Structure formats: C-alpha cells, structure tokens
Amino acid sequence: MFVLRCTFREQARHSVTCSTWKSLMLQNRMSHSSNPVAAVCQMTSTPDKEANFSVCKRLVEAAREGGACMVFLPEAFDYVGSSRDETLSLAESLTGDTISRYTQLASKLKVWLSLGGFHERGQDWENDRRIYNSHVVINDEGYVAAVYRKSHLFDVELPGRGVSLKESAFTIPGPALTPPVQTPIGKVGLGICYDLRFPELSLALQRQGVDILTYPSAFTVATGAAHWEVLLRARAVETQCYVLAAAQVGRHHDVRSSWGHALAVDPWGAVVADCGGEGEVMVLVEVDLEKVRETRRNMPVQQHRRDAGFYHSLENRP
Numbered sequence: 001m002f003v004l005r006c007t008f009r010e011q012a013r014h015s016v017t018c019s020t021w022k023s024l025m026l027q028n029r030m031s032h033s034s035n036p037v038a039a040v041c042q043m044t045s046t047p048d049k050e051a052n053f054s055v056c057k058r059l060v061e062a063a064r065e066g067g068a069c070m071v072f073l074p075e076a077f078d079y080v081g082s083s084r085d086e087t088l089s090l091a092e093s094l095t096g097d098t099i100s101r102y103t104q105l106a107s108k109l110k111v112w113l114s115l116g117g118f119h120e121r122g123q124d125w126e127n128d129r130r131i132y133n134s135h136v137v138i139n140d141e142g143y144v145a146a147v148y149r150k151s152h153l154f155d156v157e158l159p160g161r162g163v164s165l166k167e168s169a170f171t172i173p174g175p176a177l178t179p180p181v182q183t184p185i186g187k188v189g190l191g192i193c194y195d196l197r198f199p200e201l202s203l204a205l206q207r208q209g210v211d212i213l214t215y216p217s218a219f220t221v222a223t224g225a226a227h228w229e230v231l232l233r234a235r236a237v238e239t240q241c242y243v244l245a246a247a248q249v250g251r252h253h254d255v256r257s258s259w260g261h262a263l264a265v266d267p268w269g270a271v272v273a274d275c276g277g278e279g280e281v282m283v284l285v286e287v288d289l290e291k292v293r294e295t296r297r298n299m300p301v302q303q304h305r306r307d308a309g310f311y312h313s314l315e316n317r318p
C-alpha cells in the first residue's frame with residue numbers, strides 16, 4: 001500500500017518539489033504493483049467560483065501527474081456561499097459553465113472526476129428557486145457518467161456548539177439512490193456528507209456490489225471532531241468497502257468553517273490517509289480490490305446477514 005501526501009502551502013515552489021517526489025514514488029510503485037490509484041482532495045472553497053476552480057484544477061493536475069486515474073473533490077468544490085441568497089444566485093445547471101469546464105479538464109487529462117457536491121439548479125428553478133446538492137461523476141472522455149442527488153438534508157441546530165444549518169431551506173432532497181458506477185478503480189457508490197450517518201444507504205449500495213463508498217463532505221468543526229472518523233470507519237467495516245471522503249477544511253467566510261481531515265479508509269477499517277486539519281492537500285491512495293475480496297472471504301458478514309423481514313420482526317409482532 002502506498003500513500004503520498006502533497007500539500008500546496010507555498011504554491012509554485014512546493015508543487016515542483018511535489019512532482020519530483022511523485023515521479024520518484026511512481027517509479028517505485030510501478031515496480032511493485034499495478035493497482036489503480038485514486039486521489040482524495042481537501043480544499044477551502046469560498047464564494048469565489050473562479051478561485052475555487054483554480055484550486056481544483058491544480059489538485060487534479062497534481063493527482064494526474066502522480067498517476068491517479070480518478071480524483072475526488074469535496075462537497076461544495078464549486079463554492080461555499082456566505083448566505084442563502086448568495087448560494088442560490090451562484091447555482092447552475094449540469095449544462096452550465098462549471099460542469100463544462102470540468103468535462104473539458106477530464107477529457108484533456110484523461111482522468112475520472114468525482115465532483116462531490118455541485119449546487120445544481122432544481123427542475124423547477126424559475127418558480128421554486130431551490131437546488132439539488134449533486135455528486136457528479138465525469139469519465140475520462142469528459143462525459144457525465146452519473147449524478148447522485150443528496151437524499152438526507154442537514155437541518156441541524158446544536159446549541160452551544162456553533163452549528164445551525166438548514167439545508168432544506170434551499171435544497172430539494174434527492175429522489176433516489178444512484179446505482180454503482182463502474183470506474184477504473186472499481187465499482188463506486190455515491191453518497192454526500194450527512195448521508196454518511198445513514199448506514200441504510202451504504203448497505204443498499206453494498207448489496208448492489210460496490211467496492212468503494214464515497215462521502216465528499218463539508219463537515220462542521222463540532223460534528224467533525226466528534227463523529228467524522230468513527231462514522232467513516234464504521235461504514236468501511238460494516239460494508240467491507242474502501243471509503244474515500246474528500247473534504248472541505250478551514251474558514252470559508254466569516255461564519256462558516258469545516259473540519260477537514262479528508263480520509264481514505266480500507267475495507268478492514270484502517271485509515272490509510274488523513275489530509276489533516278488545514279490546507280489544500282491531495283493524497284494518492286492505491287485501491288486494491290483483492291483486499292476487498294479477501295476481507296469479505298475471511299469474514300462473510302454479507303452472507304451472515306438475515307433477510308430484511310427478520311430485522312422488522314420486532315415491529316411486525318401480532
């Protein structure tokens with residue numbers, strides 16, 4: 001297993017150092033294994049879409065240079081608005097400029113992209129002014145391969161912990177789960193952020209054969225400190241999947257910060273990469289599907305699971 005961390009604090013100078021490192025690591029890796037490599041990214045989006053795109057482009061280019069065939073960007077990779085009105089005014093459709101720039105980037109670099117949470121204008125935008133929080137997967141030919149619209153909305157108030165968000169005030173809950181997406185790193189299941197708290201979703205995707213679960217996020221600092229890692233590891237352990245979670249980190253504007261710690265967890269539940277609590281970071285992670293198979297062979301929890309009716313037997317008692 002190899003993991004390479006690349007930070008961009010002193011941008012120009014550092015990224016040169018970074019790519020030299022990467023080619024060294026890559027040569028090293030090539031001689032030992034041919035497993036595909038995924039890149040998990042961490043960034044701090046602001047309301048400035050142009051600036052956010054530059055950051056994402058830099059992360060994707062570095063990931064590609066390091067040998068990644070799929071790059072994971074966090075929820076709100078496009079922007080984090082400083083008010084409900086600003087969030088809505090910046091929203092686009094899937095055919096707008098933002099997604100088209102990413103489809104071009106993907107086809108130019110021949111890389112798959114997971115765009116964690118795109119602010120997508122809803123189907124009745126003119127009357128309704130609400131968006132979907134959409135996880136968009138783009139393939140290496142620059143086509144949208146899948147879209148998943150976040151189904152659990154974060155309407156949460158935690159007195160004394162600095163958390164007060166009402167996602168449903170501007171977002172429509174997604175109507176359905178999205179089937180696994182076959183990618184060069186394996187079968188990928190799509191979730192977003194708060195969805196992570198609902199094991200029903202990860203188990204439904206697991207039943208459809210996913211190898212990798214993804215939870216691009218913008219976790220709050222208070223809930224991140226308490227729950228982020230334990231939830232991601234639990235989802236990995238119970239589904240015996242890799243879990244890749246790109247993340248927002250740090251201060252987006254005056255009243256919003258995110259926990260960070262973009263994470264990669266293996267099917268045994270071990271954290272294989274943690275991007276830490278600050279800064280623009282990209283990690284390269286080898287995805288070994290044999291490890292998924294071996295974990296499931298050795299402890300076949302999916303075969304030991306009882307049918308759905310069994311777990312409802314308490315409710316259905318006469």
Ligand SMILES: O=C(O)CNC(=O)[C@H](CS)NC(=O)CCC(=O)C(=O)O
Nearest residue numbers: 076154165167193194218219220223
């Ligand atoms: O608002 C945007 O622009 C993008 N969307 C988000 O940041 C969403 C909805 S407010 N955040 C979360 O789901 C945090 C979940 C969380 O922190 C937890 O489950 O503890």
